[in-house]
Amino acid sequence: MQRLALLFFLAVALANCSGGGSTGNDEQTREPPPGNAPVVNEDEAIMQLSAYLIGEPATLAEQQQNAIVNYAIDEIIPLQRTRSGLFYRILDPGNGQPLEWGDYLSAHYKGYLLDGRVFDSSYRKGRPMKFYIGNMIDGWNEGLQLVKEGGRIQLFVPSHLGYKERGVPDGKDGYLIPPDTPLVFEVEVLGLEEKPD
Numbered sequence: 001m002q003r004l005a006l007l008f009f010l011a012v013a014l015a016n017c018s019g020g021g022s023t024g025n026d027e028q029t030r031e032p033p034p035g036n037a038p039v040v041n042e043d044e045a046i047m048q049l050s051a052y053l054i055g056e057p058a059t060l061a062e063q064q065q066n067a068i069v070n071y072a073i074d075e076i077i078p079l080q081r082t083r084s085g086l087f088y089r090i091l092d093p094g095n096g097q098p099l100e101w102g103d104y105l106s107a108h109y110k111g112y113l114l115d116g117r118v119f120d121s122s123y124r125k126g127r128p129m130k131f132y133i134g135n136m137i138d139g140w141n142e143g144l145q146l147v148k149e150g151g152r153i154q155l156f157v158p159s160h161l162g163y164k165e166r167g168v169p170d171g172k173d174g175y176l177i178p179p180d181t182p183l184v185f186e187v188e189v190l191g192l193e194e195k196p197d
Contacts, residue, residue: 045078052081061085064158064182071114071184072156079156086139087156088146094189096149101141103133104195105149108188119168119176128190137162140185149192155185 049072057063068087072079079087099105106128110121122129133144139157147153159165159180167179177183 040076040078042076045076046073048078049073052079052087060180061158061160064180067114068156068158068182077154082142084138084142084161085158086142086161087158088143089154089156090147091152091154091186092147092150094148094151096151097192098148099133099144099151099189099192101134101145104130104193105133105144106130106190106193107144108190109185111183111185113177114182114184130193139183140187143185144187144189147189149189152186152188155187157183157185159183 049069052065052069054062054066057066065085065087069079071077072087077089079089081087108122108128110118110123112118118124133141135141136144137157139155139161142161143153143155143157159182162183163177163179163181165179167175167181168177170176
C-alpha cells in the first residue's frame with residue numbers, strides 16, 4: 001500500500017514538474033529525468049547481478065567488479081558486461097546512426113564515484129562536450145559504440161578502462177579522481193558533428 005502511495009505521489013510530482021514555462025535553452029542544460037530509465041523487475045535484476053559477484057576477489061579488477069556490482073544491487077540497476085570488464089546499462093538505444101570509432105560527436109554527461117560524488121558534469125557547465133570516439137578513456141571508447149545517435153547509456157568503468165593508477169589530480173596536492181577508482185558515467189549522445197578541419 002505504501003509503495004502504491006509513493007508511486008502516486010511521484011506521478012503527481014512529475015506531472016507538476018513537466019508543466020510549461022521552460023525554454024528550449026533550459027532543455028539543453030538540464031539533466032534528463034530519471035523517469036526515462038527502463039522499468040526494472042527488482043528480483044530479476046538482483047539475480048542477474050549476483051551472477052557477476054566473485055566469491056574471493058584476488059585482483060584489483062575483481063575487487064572493482066564486486067564494488068560495481070554491489071553498487072548496482074543496492075541501486076537496483078540491471079547491468080550487462082563486456083569482455084573487457086566494462087559494465088553498462090542502455091537507457092535509450094537511440095534511433096540515429098550507429099556510433100563508430102572515429103566519430104566526432106556532441107554529448108552531455110555526468111561522471112561520479114560509487115559514493116555518489118559528482119566530479120564532472122557538462123550539464124553543470126551548461127554546454128555539451130564535443131569529442132572523437134577513440135580519444136577518450138577506454139570505457140567511453142568502447143561503451144559509446146553500444147548506442148546510436150540520440151542514445152543514452154550508463155557506463156560503469158573499472159579503473160583499468162578509466163584513469164588507471166594515475167587518477168586525475170586536482171592541482172591542489174589531491175585528486176579529483178583518486179588512483180585505481182571505478183567510475184560511473186551517464187552519457188546522452190546529442191548527435192554526430194561535422195569533423196573540424
